[in-house]
Amino acid sequence: MFVFVCAGCGVELTAPLSQVALPVHAHQKYGNGTQLPALMEPGTFAVDPEPWGPPWRTREEIDSNEAAARGVYAPVHALSDGAPGAIVIAPGDARRTVLIPDDRAGGYCCGLDGADGPNVACVECALPVASRIDDCSLWQSMWLAPNAVRRRSLDGVDAAPLSWTDLMAEGKSTAPFEPIAGRGSRVGAGHWSNYGWSWSxxxxxxxxxxxxxxxxxxxxxxxxxxxxxxxxxxxxxxxxxxxxxxxxxxxxxxxxxxxxxxxxxxxxxxxxxxxxxxxxxxxxxxxxxxxxxxxxxxxxxxxxxxxxxxxxxSLPDGVLRDDFDTPALLPGRLxxxxxxxxxxxxxxxxxxxxxxxxxxxxxxxxHRLAGVFERRIRRRSPCRVAREAVGADWLGH
Structure with a gap:
């Protein structure tokens, strides 16, 4: 188990955490106004080995040899020049942090998107330490800046990773469809499919x-x-x-x-x-x-x-019964x-x-082929158009 502490003053910034693999959907942008849950399970963290976050360099600024040295073998709209090794946690696992009340606290329309760099500071010394993300169509998360925090091991022996046999016995599978709702709407509002159920x-x-x-x-x-x-x-x-x-x-x-x-x-x-x-x-x-x-x-x-x-x-709107005898309806699209x-x-x-x-x-x-790939575009507010023009929202992630 580990905690992450502020590199400036040493105060603990997280609950005790265990490391897991970075989810495939860590940087996914999904839907238009959709409400996504927390990216990470409580009590876990993951590390992104690649640079993440601003500043960005556009395709015209990236030499192909340099990109290949970074493991990118075809042109992308932009690459991050941020520090590699960002640590992602569930927002609820953060401790002794506070939002920075300036332009970096902005987002698209429903929350924070972290596109301007760290928007969370240590409450003790005011060092910017993390980027909180909770805007619509983004997985809710807290990304600790690798150059602003340090990992501290807690006393005791870490539990060994589960064996494949143990994982099979746990049987934690991921269903291919789930309820998806927009901001401010209740699950069951018919968002994209019958009764709010969509492909996961x-x-x-x-x-x-x-x-x-x-x-x-x-x-x-x-x-x-x-x-x-x-x-x-x-x-x-x-x-x-x-x-x-x-x-x-x-x-x-x-x-x-x-x-x-x-x-x-x-x-x-x-x-x-x-x-x-x-x-x-x-x-x-x-x-x-x-x-x-x-x-x-x-x-x-x-x-x-x-x-x-x-x-x-017959219960009020927004209240779900606790009997689970209705089979799930399949999503209404391929x-x-x-x-x-x-x-x-x-x-x-x-x-x-x-x-x-x-x-x-x-x-x-x-010419992306209709019906093969899903790329839902989030609505853009006028204040974000300039940034997106240089590729910040069309990065290689």
Whole structure:
């Protein structure tokens, strides 16, 4: 366990925390006025190894060799020149901090977006220490500035990460759909789908990363994935993006508790450890491993058939009954992967420099295919247009 302390005065700024892997959807922008929950579970933190936050450098200011040295192999709208190693926590785990009452406390319309740099200070010495994010369409979070805090280990022995067997026994899967509401609205207002149920933003983000890896693994050939929810999530996009005709490469689900991939399997969809970020690797297999968040992978291998949702009755508006006997209604549209996460992943895979893949990426950047990628654009207030003109909201994350 750790706490983070102010680099200026040493006061503790967080509750005791355990480290977990950075969520795939950490920098996701979702919807237009949608209300998202906290990014991190209480009592946890994650570290972003890449620079994050202002100042930004636009595409014209970034030399391709410099970008490649930073692990970016195709042009992006902008790259952060901030310090790497930002630490993200749940807002409720912050201690002895206060908002900075100036222009940096601004956002789009419903809250704070952190686009201007740290907007939270240490209450003791007033050192800017973090960026609070709670605006609409962004995951609520607190990003500690790596050059303004220090990590302090607490007395005692840290618990070892759970084994794959323990993770399977816990059975914490992530459902592919969930209630989504706009700011100021109640769940059940019909936002995007019947009764407020939408495809999960977590699944759309995970699919964006997976789809980038599947394109690389395809080597320009068709890819066939398993049926059921896996096919519903990926097959339509793969059939649209990849050519028909050449012999297809086959992808299978693999991981703890699953049969070993057959000899000759081309691609395996495998889980990442939620605490360490380790990718599960099958023994004696040359297949290309495609990482899935553990909760998403677990649902794919063991889907729950009838996910209950609260049933409404004669109670007042905004009050949900506590009987859960109504099956969940499926979202009212086909699944689409998150464009931002897809692009962020693909430009960081060296294979994107191959001509066919670079051409595909460039064409998608100009003409994104309707129904394949989900990229919902947040409304922009006039005061943000100047910043976005130089790419702050179209960064490579």
């Amino acid at each position: 933003p977590r699944w759309e983000a995970a699919a964006g990363r997976v789809l980038a890896h599947l394109l690389v693994a395809s080597e320009g050939r068709p890819v066939i994935v398993p049926g059921g929810v896996v096919a519903e999530v990926f097959q339509r996009a793969l059939d649209t993006l990849l050519p028909a005709g050449p012999p297809a490469r086959r992808a299978v689900l693999a991981g703890p508790g699953q049969p070993s991939p057959r000899r000759g399997t081309d691609v395996v969809l495998v889980p990442t450890h939620p605490q360490t970020g380790e990718i599960w690797a099958p023994a004696d297999s040359a297949a290309y491993p495609v990482p899935l968040p553990f909760g998403v992978w677990l649902w794919m291998v063991s889907p729950e058939r009838d996910v209950p949702v609260p049933a409404s009755g 699944f689409r992967a998150d464009w931002g996460v897809f692009r962020h992943t693909l430009v960081r895979l060296p294979a994107v420099r191959e001509p066919w893949l670079r051409e595909l990426l460039d064409s998608l950047g100009r």
